[in-house]
Amino acid sequence: MAKIAKFGSYVILTLSPLERAIAMHKSPRAKYSEIISVKKVKKPWKHRVLRGIGAPGLGLSFLVSLGTWRLRKGKNFVAVYGRRPGYVITFHSGEFRQWIVTPKNSESDIKAMFEEFLSRSDQEG
Secondary structure (H helix, E strand, C coil): CCEEEEECCEEEEECCHHHHHHHCCCCCEEEHHHEEEEEEECCCCCCCCCCCEEEEEEEECCCEEEEEEEECCEEEEEEEECCCCEEEEEECCCCCCEEEECCCCCHHHHHHHCHHHHHHHHHHC
8 A cells, every 4th residue: 555755845745666556657746835725525536636647547337546647737646445535635736736645644644744735734724
């Protein structure tokens, strides 16, 4: 299962070797300064959250979605497992517009890593 980590000025979505093979992509990384928002979502499978066409990667509804999802205005990286709550991390620029993940990290780890973004999105709605 994917794990989010912060190394220096970068945030990395660490994938296992099996996940990298299925997603046909190495572990995505982005500059921490490029993050616009981090939002917790109860149901990452909802159409408003998980949009586009999955290619390349694997998509089995409500079981696993792993890989690149292509949209008209860019692409997202998705690592969603089961019906667990997840996070949507939105970026200003970079390879992906968003990461949509149900990470292995605990909720307290995520809150500590993205405290400034989570508090801002909680106030906005």
